[in-house]
Amino acid sequence: MPNLKVPRWFVCFLLLLSALPASAHVGSPDVYAEGDAGPYKLFVVIRPPLVIPGVAEIEVRSSTPGVDNITITPMLLTGDASRHPPVPDNMTKPSNDAQFFTGHLWIMATGSWQVRFVATGSKGEGVISIPVPATAIGTRKMQSGMGFMLAVLGVILLLGMVGIIGAAARDAQIPPGKTAPPANRRRAFVAMTVAFVILVVGVILGNKWWNAEATDYSSYIYKPLQMNATVQPGNILDLKMVDPGWLRARKLDDFVLDHNHIMHLYAIRWPAMDVVFHLHPDQVGSGDFHLTLPEMPAGTYRLYADVVHANGFPETLVTTITLPFTHGRELIGDDAEGTAPVVTSTGRxxxxxxxxxxxxxxxxxxxxxxxxxxxxxxxxxxxxxxxxxxxxxxxxxxxxxxxxxxxxxxxxxxxxxxxxxxxxxxxxxxxxxxxxxxxxxxxxxxxxxxxxxxxxxxxxxxxxxxxxxxxxxxxxxxxxxxxxxxxxxxxxxxxxx
Ligand SMILES: [Cu+2]
Known part of the structure; x- marks a missing residue:
């Protein structure tokens, strides 16, 4: 991929619209992973780009000595494209540290990606693949200094063009050394006026086109699923997902089990952060989850719900709910509760x-x-x-x-x-x-x-x-x-x- 010329983002986007998108965690887009590529234990860091297409920065440290070379390949996590990987790229060693490698890869479309690492060295070859959820999470703003400079250059370019057209209309058919007759000067004035009007209209239309593209792109910027929490009779917490409208391919009924549960819910009493629950609501309908509440102290809780889509894309849904003291059930199964001192008002x-x-x-x-x-x-x-x-x-x-x-x-x-x-x-x-x-x-x-x-x-x-x-x-x-x-x-x- 890195050697390809970057095609226009929307072409790629349309080609890969089938990929379901989302974002892992909240405010923590970088991927950190540790695992074994055959005989080598690798610590992998993948920093996905802010915009798509964009470049993901990759770092690998091997805690097992003897790695000579690591190749990286970006692929979609599921579907046909995952079976046809592109040519791998070699990572480089930026320092004298023999077991530290860096590289970068183009991520061409929003979706559920993976990077495959193949390590070779004195102990043979090993493979590990790390999933990367890639979404546009923002737009880059132009720096104001750069914008000013480009605007000045643009004005010079426009006036220069008008000048050239004027000179052409006035002097083109005059022999060298002769001055242009008044008729030519009039014609030049008319040509310059017309050229100026056409160019200004062109700039206005160009600006319109640019804004339209920008608006279009902003609709691809990740919008997390929303969640509404209510308590129903019988101390049942009802979590209803709301799709704010983003990519049509996103579904509310394609979640897969992730370490034994369809949803992992952290409830943290806020802002004190002195009570935490790790609970597991059940899916009762499309985008609808129920949890019989355990005994919980009164307060406002921040709810963080982790789910994973069928294509491997994780999402974390966030909402808050205020509860009176709840005479709920005992903790059972994988439920867990913890208490801690209050976080100070400064957040420390x-x-x-x-x-x-x-x-x-x-x-x-x-x-x-x-x-x-x-x-x-x-x-x-x-x-x-x-x-x-x-x-x-x-x-x-x-x-x-x-x-x-x-x-x-x-x-x-x-x-x-x-x-x-x-x-x-x-x-x-x-x-x-x-x-x-x-x-x-x-x-x-x-x-x-x-x-x-x-x-x-x-x-x-x-x-x-x-x-x-x-x-x-x-x-x-x-x-x-x-x-x-x-x-x-x-x-x-x-x-x-
Ligand atoms: Cu966990």
Whole structure:
């Protein structure tokens, strides 16, 4: 793809209209993922473009030595196009760091994409595919200085054209050295006036055309699905999705299971962020979900609902609801609840801790880096200790994984639900790996996955989440790990530079 001349965006767009679009998480578009490409463990960062078509920037670090070369190939995640990949591109090594690779790829259309990485080196070859939801999330504005300069140049160009036409009408048929007779001067004046009027009309029409194109493009900018929450008799939370109108291909009834559930709902008491629930509503109709509420303290809750479309595209729907104290049911199954100190009015957390004491005597510990920087890829590593301060030995998988984490900015602009494999939706990741044609089941290589079918392997008491904060500011991190039948929710606050 990178070697192709960029075709017009709308041609591509029409060709690929069948691709369903959406956007993962809220305010956190970059993809962070960790997994094994055969013998090599790779940490992948994909920064999708702001506009489509656009260039996705890609970084890979191998924690296994011996990688000589990595190729990257962009493909749609599902459908015919996913079976006909273009020619792969080589990544380059920008520094002396032998295990750090960078590259970029053109993403030509809105849709559910994947990037296939093939690593070769001393241990042979390995493949891993990482899903990338690509949508236009904005339009680039022209800088005012550049606009002014172009306007001046445009005026000079227009007046120059008028001058040339005038000179041609006046002097073209006069021998060199002779002055033009008055008739020619009159003709030149008329020609210049006509040329000026035509050019000005041309500029006006051009501006109209440009605005029409811009309006057209803005209709492709991602508009998230909306959600309305109400409480119905019997403490039933009803979540109704509303399509604000965007791409006609988007459906409200094509959601697939993502780590055992059709929807993952985080309810966070707002703005204190002192109570968090991780719940799983059931689909009762097209774009309609029900949840029998558990016992919940009164307050306003921000609801973040994660769903994944059939083509692997994740969406996070956001709404708020104010509840009185709810005499609801007990927590069951994969339900989880956590409490934490109130976030201060400045949005700064009070949990600038490295360990969080949990209600049952267990403790969750964060290997907190000295500084946290926006956009920097990082492994967020947490360990669960038992009441004696020893690594917990009764660990279990929570919804098939060693841990789940939600990174939430205290101003509400960022919400990201992360797993040990990274920011990508598990359902999409599985679709991508299934196409790689590797001998084994690559999912077994994803950290935290693959152990569900292997009872002989104990679940570790430490979990790592590859992620990078999208913007500076204050964040609260809710980390969930399971031991015996208890789902623990640890809370940590982060100030990001
Ligand atoms: Cu999860």
């Amino acid at each position: 957390g009070t949990q600038t801790n490295t360990s969080d004491k949990l209600p049952d005597g267990y403790t969750m510990v964060w290997k907190r880096p000295a500084t946290l920087t926006a956009k920097a890829p990082e492994d967020f590593t947490f360990t669960l200790l038992d009441a004696n301060g020893q690594p917990a030995k009764d660990m279990g998988l929570y919804m098939g994984m060693v841990g789940h984490a939600a990174f939430v900015k205290t101003d509400g602009t960022v919400f990201a639900h992360i797993h040990p494999s990274g920011t990508v939706a598990m359902a999409a990741l599985m679709m991508a790996q299934a196409q790689n044609g590797t001998s084994g089941n690559s999912m077994n290589d994803m950290p935290g996955m693959g152990m569900s079918g292997n009872a002989s392997q104990p679940v570790p008491s430490t979990v790592s989440f590859p992620y990078g904060f999208p913007t500076p500011g204050n964040y609260r991190i809710f980390v969930q790990m399971k031991h015996a039948n208890t789902v623990e929710t640890g809370t940590f606050d982060a100030e990001v530079q």
